[in-house]
Amino acid sequence: xxxxxxxxxxxxxxxxxxxxxxxxxxxxxxxxxxxxxxxxxxxxxxxxxxxxxxxxxxxxxxxxxxxxxxxxxxxxxxxxxxxxxxxxxxxxxxxxxxxxxxxxxxxxxxxxxxxxxxxxxxxxxxxxxxxxxxxxxxxxxxxxxx
Amino acid sequence: xxxxxxxxxxxxxxxxxxxxxxxxxxxxxxxxxxxxxxxxxxxxxxxxxxxxxxxxxxxxxxxxxxxxxxxxxxxxxxxxxxxxxxxxxxxxxxxxxxxxxxxxxxxxxxxxxxxxxxxxxxxxxxxxxxxxxxxxxxxxxxxxxxxxxxxxxxxxxxxxxxxxxxxxxxxxxxxxxxxxxxxxxxxxxxxxxxxxxxxxxxxxxxxxxxxxxxxxxxxxxxxxxxxxxxxxxxxxxxxxxxxxxxxxxxxxxxxxxxxxxxxxxxxxxxxxxxxxxxxxxxxxxxxxxxxxxxxxxxxxxx
Numbered sequence: 006x007x008x009x010x011x012x013x014x015x016x017x018x019x020x021x022x023x024x025x026x027x028x029x030x031x032x033x034x035x036x037x038x039x040x041x042x043x044x045x046x047x048x049x050x051x052x053x054x055x056x057x058x059x060x061x062x063x064x065x066x067x068x069x070x071x072x073x074x075x076x077x078x079x080x081x082x083x084x085x086x087x088x089x090x091x092x093x094x095x096x097x098x099x100x101x102x103x104x105x106x107x108x109x110x111x112x113x114x115x116x117x118x119x120x121x122x123x124x125x126x127x128x129x130x131x132x133x134x135x136x137x138x139x140x141x142x143x144x145x146x147x148x149x150x151x
Numbered sequence: 152x153x154x155x156x157x158x159x160x161x162x163x164x165x166x167x168x169x170x171x172x173x174x175x176x177x178x179x180x181x182x183x184x185x186x187x188x189x190x191x192x193x194x195x196x197x198x199x200x201x202x203x204x205x206x207x208x209x210x211x212x213x214x215x216x217x218x219x220x221x222x223x224x225x226x227x228x229x230x231x232x233x234x235x236x237x238x239x240x241x242x243x244x245x246x247x248x249x250x251x252x253x254x255x256x257x258x259x260x261x262x263x264x265x266x267x268x269x270x271x272x273x274x275x276x277x278x279x280x281x282x283x284x285x286x287x288x289x290x291x292x293x294x295x296x297x298x299x300x301x302x303x304x305x306x307x308x309x310x311x312x313x314x315x316x317x318x319x320x321x322x323x324x325x326x327x328x329x330x331x332x333x334x335x336x337x338x339x340x341x342x343x344x345x346x347x348x349x350x351x352x353x354x355x356x357x358x359x360x361x362x363x364x365x366x367x368x369x370x371x372x373x374x375x376x377x378x379x380x381x382x383x384x385x386x387x388x389x390x391x392x393x394x395x396x397x398x399x400x401x402x403x404x405x406x407x408x409x410x411x412x413x414x415x416x417x418x419x420x421x422x423x424x425x426x427x428x429x430x431x432x433x434x435x436x437x438x439x440x441x442x443x444x445x446x447x448x449x450x451x452x453x
Contacts, residue, residue: 028276029302042303043278049315052289052306056297074188074231075300089200096226117197119189121230135229 019080070122077113077120084113092116101131173433182233184213187300189232210405236264239437243376244268251276256322258311261288263295270301312358322363332378332439349383356388364395375443382415385441390420396445398426407434
């Protein structure tokens with residue numbers, strides 16, 4: 006996957022500076038774009054390589070919540086910062102009735118400057134795009150305590 | 152909780168009655184701050200705002216003991232700012248000390264807390280191969296790595312004993328073990344432990360550690376760790392790979408530990424085994440752990 010194409014996507018939508026992506030490469034598998042730290046894929050039978058960062062299933066392209074959690078803090082536009090109560094409701098999966106000075110489409114949703122994840126903004130409404138497996142993770146967290 | 156089994160360690164564990172007492176106490180809730188997504192001051196100010204009390208670990212600046220029952224329900228967990236990880240299980244990656252840009256193997260990686268810690272130590276540069284032989288454990292492994300933002304991680308599912316040829320600078324073998332040291336979290340675990348089980352696990356552990364050493368370049372570091380007290384699974388394993396590697400001493404300021412055993416039940420492991428470290432629950436109010444740091448021999452005479 007052409008790196009410039011991917012970097013320009015982040016730049017156009019969120020004004021994330023190119024340098025943020027220094028040292029990363031991107032490749033496409035099916036309808037997802039993945040980010041990885043090495044230019045070539047290692048010679049293993051891999052279950053996964055790096056991280057899913059963009060879904061091409063939707064039009065326009067949709068950033069993953071995990072990619073925004075990593076790079077969204079460098080965004081200079083299309084960011085919505087929520088207060089404590091709104092953040093709690095967004096995190097619980099609710100749609101929020103609100104107006105924000107952002108463009109229609111996918112936005113970085115933050116709370117106290119830390120990224121919660123991806124939201125979909127249409128004028129007057131912010132819809133949570135947080136991954137549905139959130140609840141599963143909660144159970145796994147107990148097992149993950151090693 | 153099956154103290155009869157633990158009685159076999161009365162002569163090797165200092166202050167044994169305090170040890171037995173701690174083994175029955177619940178573990179503190181501990182989390183690691185994920186600097187791939189946040190900073191220590193940012194995370195601490197979030198906890199302050201939430202009114203959640205915390206205590207910082209003396210030996211590890213990214214470790215916190217939290218005053219909350221269910222850290223997995225915190226928004227900060229789902230944001231990937233923290234990972235719920237037992238205090239002493241944060242130790243093996245610290246001993247491994249991976250550097251940005253290196254090639255690092257985590258041979259028994261699920262559920263992924265240590266592999267994600269390694270990614271973080273490497274600032275997402277280079278590559279960490281997070282392997283686990285169990286396909287069922289790959290799902291939580293991938294989920295944790297993704298939530299924690301490990302872009303430099305590759306997940307594989309080989310039988311670790313037959314991991315394909317490659318050259319790593321460092322490797323972690325956090326081996327499957329009888330898990331006696333997790334009894335504070337899983338009280339039923341001791342009932343399943345026996346000398347026979349430890350001896351059965353030993354050959355698997357030796358094979359995994361030998362494979363990791365073969366995959367590591369001369370001069371490279373391999374850390375072997377378990378969460379058990381059983382010498383058969385600890386010194387008994389390490390003593391059998393010293394043809395490939397040399398043991399190295401290490402100290403972690405702020406964390407109490409005991410030296411490895413040089414012999415056990417009439418079996419001589421060798422004097423250099425004192426360089427291993429044993430971590431007992433009552434010494435640091437953690438789970439139990441064993442850690443050995445090995446350096447791959449320069450002249451490989453295999």
